[in-house]
Amino acid sequence: MLSLSPARVGAATTLHWLGLSDGNTITSAKKVIAAFEAKNPDVKIAFDAYPFRQLFETIEVRMKAQDADLDLIQVDVPLVASYSTRGYLAPLDEYFTPDELEHTWVAASRQAGTYQGKLLAAPLNNSTQFMYVNLGLFQDAGVTPPSCLTAGQTVTPDMVASLAEKDRWTWEQVVDAAKKLTKTGPSGQVWGFEFDQVSRLYQLQALGESLGGPLVGDHGLKATGYFDSDSWKKAAKWYWSLFNESKVSPKGVPPAETANLFADNNVAIFVGGEWNILLFKKSGVKFGIAPHPYFAGGKPVTGTGSWHLGINKASKNKEVAGKFVHFISADDEGSRLWFEGQGQLPATQKLLTAIDQSPQYATFPECAYLLGVYEARHTAVPRPQTPGYLQLEDIFASTYEDIRNGTDPNEALPAGARRADRFLGQFRK
Amino acid sequence: MKFKGSSPTAFLLLLPALICLVVFRIYPIALAAWGSLCQESFEQAGRTIFVGVQNYADLVSDPLFWKSLWVTVKLNAVINPVQLALALLLAVMVNQRFRGIGFYRLLFFVPIGVSLPIACVIWRLMLDPASGLINSLLGWIGINKQPFLIDERQALWSVLVIATWKGVSFWMIFLWAGLQAIPSELYEAARLDGAATARRFFHITLPLLKRTLLFVLVTDTSVNFLLFVPMFLLTRGGPSYSTNVLMYEAYRSGFVYGEMGRALAIVMVLILLVSITVVLQFYFLRQQELS
Numbered sequence: 263m264l265s266l267s268p269a270r271v272g273a274a275t276t277l278h279w280l281g282l283s284d285g286n287t288i289t290s291a292k293k294v295i296a297a298f299e300a301k302n303p304d305v306k307i308a309f310d311a312y313p314f315r316q317l318f319e320t321i322e323v324r325m326k327a328q329d330a331d332l333d334l335i336q337v338d339v340p341l342v343a344s345y346s347t348r349g350y351l352a353p354l355d356e357y358f359t360p361d362e363l364e365h366t367w368v369a370a371s372r373q374a375g376t377y378q379g380k381l382l383a384a385p386l387n388n389s390t391q392f393m394y395v396n397l398g399l400f401q402d403a404g405v406t407p408p409s410c411l412t413a414g415q416t417v418t419p420d421m422v423a424s425l426a427e428k429d430r431w432t433w434e435q436v437v438d439a440a441k442k443l444t445k446t447g448p449s450g451q452v453w454g455f456e457f458d459q460v461s462r463l464y465q466l467q468a469l470g471e472s473l474g475g476p477l478v479g480d481h482g483l484k485a486t487g488y489f490d491s492d493s494w495k496k497a498a499k500w501y502w503s504l505f506n507e508s509k510v511s512p513k514g515v516p517p518a519e520t521a522n523l524f525a526d527n528n529v530a531i532f533v534g535g536e537w538n539i540l541l542f543k544k545s546g547v548k549f550g551i552a553p554h555p556y557f558a559g560g561k562p563v564t565g566t567g568s569w570h571l572g573i574n575k576a577s578k579n580k581e582v583a584g585k586f587v588h589f590i591s592a593d594d595e596g597s598r599l600w601f602e603g604q605g606q607l608p609a610t611q612k613l614l615t616a617i618d619q620s621p622q623y624a625t626f627p628e629c630a631y632l633l634g635v636y637e638a639r640h641t642a643v644p645r646p647q648t649p650g651y652l653q654l655e656d657i658f659a660s661t662y663e664d665i666r667n668g669t670d671p672n673e674a675l676p677a678g679a680r681r682a683d684r685f686l687g688q689f690r691k
Numbered sequence: 692m693k694f695k696g697s698s699p700t701a702f703l704l705l706l707p708a709l710i711c712l713v714v715f716r717i718y719p720i721a722l723a724a725w726g727s728l729c730q731e732s733f734e735q736a737g738r739t740i741f742v743g744v745q746n747y748a749d750l751v752s753d754p755l756f757w758k759s760l761w762v763t764v765k766l767n768a769v770i771n772p773v774q775l776a777l778a779l780l781l782a783v784m785v786n787q788r789f790r791g792i793g794f795y796r797l798l799f800f801v802p803i804g805v806s807l808p809i810a811c812v813i814w815r816l817m818l819d820p821a822s823g824l825i826n827s828l829l830g831w832i833g834i835n836k837q838p839f840l841i842d843e844r845q846a847l848w849s850v851l852v853i854a855t856w857k858g859v860s861f862w863m864i865f866l867w868a869g870l871q872a873i874p875s876e877l878y879e880a881a882r883l884d885g886a887a888t889a890r891r892f893f894h895i896t897l898p899l900l901k902r903t904l905l906f907v908l909v910t911d912t913s914v915n916f917l918l919f920v921p922m923f924l925l926t927r928g929g930p931s932y933s934t935n936v937l938m939y940e941a942y943r944s945g946f947v948y949g950e951m952g953r954a955l956a957i958v959m960v961l962i963l964l965v966s967i968t969v970v971l972q973f974y975f976l977r978q979q980e981l982s
Contacts, residue, residue, distance in 0.1 A: 319946045326951065348731065348949065349738075451821070514820050514841050653948045660929055667841040667930045674931075681755065685948065 274304040275582050280321060281336035282569065283311035284518065285537050290603030294596055298589050305582055307334075313518065318652065325350040325574070333577040334586065337383040339374045339567040340645040340655070346377040347649045347689075351572040353380040357584035358592060366592045371609040374644060375570045383570035384591035385609035386600060390536050390634035390642065391458075391468065391564045393431065393552040399452060399530040405442050408435070410550035411633065413626045419618055422632040426640070430553040430562055433469075433500060436531060440510035443530035450528060454510035458534025459517045461662040463645065463655045464565050465533075469497035471643050472560040477658075478682070482648025483689055485682035489658075490675035497557075498662070498671035505666050513666060524549075535565075536634050539627045540605040551630045554637065566642035568606060607634040614638075653685035720962065727955035739952075746956035756957070758932055759940040762847065763916065763964070766936060770851050771912050777859045778907065782866035783896070802860045811924040814853045815840065840925055843933035850921045850934055858914070862907045869903030870896065905976045909969050916965045937961050 281287060288311055295307045312320050317336070324332050325345070337345060345351050355363065363372070363381060371385035393408070400407040409429035411417060440454025459465035463477070470477060475493025478485050488494070504511040515523065524532040525545035532538075533554060542549050556562040571591060573583045589596035594612065601608045608614060617623045617631045648654060661678035665671050730742045750756045785796045802810065817824040818839040826836045839849045873896065881891045897904075919938045922928055928935035928943065937957055945954030 322946050322949050326949070344949075512821060513838070656943070656947055660927070660932075663927075663929055664843075664931045667838070667843075669843075669931055684753065 275579055276306045276308060277333040277579055277583055277586060278331055279307055279309045279334035280332055281309055281311050282317055284314050286540060286604050290600050293599045293603045294590050297595060297599055298586055328576045330576045330578050332574045333579050333583040335572045335574055337570045337572045339570050340651040342375055342383050343377050343649045344652050346382050349575055351382040352575045352580055353382060354384055354587060355381050357588050362592055367609045368611060374567055383572040384587050386569045386571055386591055387604055387606040388609045388638060389566055389568040390607050390637045391533060391554045392536060392630060393554055394524060394532040395550045395552055396527060396530045396547060397550050398548045399443055399527060403443050405439050407550060408552045410552035411626055411629050412550035415626055416624050417629045419632050423636055426553045426636050431555045432558040433555045434558050436555050437508055440531055441508055444510045453512050453529045455531045456511050456520050456523055456529040458520055460520060461659050461666055462517060463658040466662060467645060468563045468565055470494040471563040472556045473497055478646045478648055482646050483686045485679040485686060489679035489682055495671055495675055498665055498675055502665045502671055506668050536607055536630060537605045539630055543627055562641045563643050564637045564641045566638060567644050607638060649689045650686040654682050657682045723955045723958050726951060727959050730952040746952045750956055759935045759937045763936045766847060767915050770854060770915050774855050774859055774862060774911055775908055778862035779866055781859060781863040782870055785867055786870045799860050799863060802857050807857055807920045808924060810857050811853060811921050815925055818849055841930055843931040846926050846930055846934050853921050854918055862911055865903055865907050869900045873899045908972055912968055913965050916961060
């Protein structure tokens with residue numbers, strides 16, 4: 263656990279924020295906290311950061327203990343329903359004007375943070391998925407890269423839309439290229455392809471959905487027949503083949519390390535979130551950004567949804583915590599600072615409009631946000647709305663990790679579906 | 692033996708230990724037993740409600756529980772004898788006196804100074820299927836690369852190796868202390884009578900070390916039934932639930948899925964399992980002692 267303690271002691275109120283340590287979150291949090299504290303000298307904020315999976319576990323432990331010392335919780339958006347059902351989150355409506363509630367964020371983000379008519383988690387950002395291509399490795403292997411956004415271009419939203427509509431690669435094309443790109447090079451093993459969040463639901467949902475298969479049905483309460491449908495079996499078989507047949511992707515690499523493989527020139531094609539742009543730019547790797555692939559005969563689908571911020575129902579500092587939630591999610595300065603530090607697609611209408619219109623986003627790599635805006639408006643599919651998302655996500659990850667390690671999808675998917683149904687069933691009672 | 696008239700004193704002397712036992716052992720177990728009879732109600736915003744033996748009934752009908760139970764039993768059936776045998780072997784070795792033995796003793800003690808999470812991270816790097824040290828060493832002797840932690844047939848045994856590497860030195864210390872308590876005159880007399888090394892080991896060392904062995908076996912068994920860190924850090928119970936021991940399943944139920952009632956029911960099953968095993972170990976070793 264990383265902890266950014268308040269710089270000064272003796273403040274009137276100290277808020278405790280439980281959040282993510284991955285990616286750029288700590289940097290973003292530091293910037294926003296500093297700006298908020300400058301405006302509110304009587305408030306200090308301590309940011310306790312945990313890696314992705316440990317964050318969920320820590321939230322469970324502390325919420326179950328009704329820990330009143332915890333004020334703010336970073337909420338992965340599909341968990342809003344689960345946390346609300348179990349009484350973890352306090353409603354946020356009173357901290358925003360009706361106009362702000364209606365117009366601050368894109369509708370999908372606002373709805374995703376709303377449960378039974380109340381805003382329970384305010385959107386911090388949205389997310390999208392790109393296909394990053396290592397232009398140096400393509401050139402070395404003599405493989406023609408896909409049409410992509412790259413250094414030296416000046417683009418408009420229309421050009422980006424044209425790229426997404428006409429030049430999007432299929433997964434079949436990706437594997438063909440990846441086979442040619444996989445080899446042992448001078449700087450070690452080069453893998454043709456790698457996913458960012460390997461085996462995670464957020465990353466792989468686009469596979470089955472591209473083939474027209476929803477992951478769960480019956481209002482998010484049934485997995486059998488969906489989780490193991492023909493569409494998902496085909497998608498899972500394709501995923502299995504990446505690691506076990508064509509062997510263009512490495513086994514055993516955890517999600518936290520995949521982006522570094524691309525940044526270090528060990529992966530030629532990398533499908534991952536827009537937050538990786540900052541890392542790749544810093545690493546000096548020569549890369550381009552292409553639209554997220556889809557299955558031939560299927561439809562283009564991309565992952566979306568991201569982190570929201572909620573207030574612990576047991577918190578004793580709800581009023582001050584509400585002020586901070588407003589600052590980071592709706593205030594011009596707070597939301598801009600978070601976006602700049604985080605590098606993720608914003609959730610506020612103002613920032614999205616700025617991306618569409620500002621010349622800053624006409625050149626590489628910032629122009630990738632134009633592609634992100636296009637995907638958010640045309641191909642983005644939210645994660646399943648189910649109070650059992652916590653369990654579903656874990657079962658999905660276990661199942662696809664097994665498939666990655668060689669288990670036959672025809673065995674793994676029905677077993678995963680049965681297990682998911684056992685948990686989802688309790689919400690039907 | 693009778694301690695006439697000394698009972699109140701003995702009771703007073705034992706009282707602090709008894710209080711600690713109740714506060715830190717009995718009370719948490721009672722709480723867990725009660726919690727295992729409760730569930731969260733999703734209709735009442737997560738309120739805990741009494742459900743009787745429902746959690747246990749759910750466990751009995753859950754194939755994953757039975758698989759986890761089997762993995763736990765399988766692991767313990769192998770790891771406890773292996774660790775005891777290796778600890779005894781090491782103890783006998785470090786008990787030797789010759790020039791430079793201090794260096795070897797230091798080597799055997801190294802794993803004790805490494806925390807289990809650190810050991811797991813180091814072993815994960817060494818067991819990496821693509822670029823790990825172990826596969827490089829295997830390559831030198833002509834053996835193909837092994838998947839280790841990502842293969843359902845090898846993962847549990849890889850965990851066993853890691854836990855054994857970490858645990859054996861610790862148990863060795865107790866056995867070494869036991870060996871040093873055996874009077875050297877017994878060995879000298881046996882030597883004069885012409886007893887060979889093996890005979891001295893089986894007729895002097897083992898019988899006189901039995902109490903220490905019993906202590907190590909019981910404690911080691913309890914520790915290994917609750918083994919959790921390697922599964923948490925290395926395999927998350929996979930691949931295909933092949934390392935999903937009951938302790939990890941309890942953790943996952945309670946802290947990942949938020950089903951504390953189910954988690955506590957699994958913990959109660961584990962307590963029962965450990966108790967039965969330990970009672971059986973006491974019984975058999977005592978029978979041997981009597982015979």
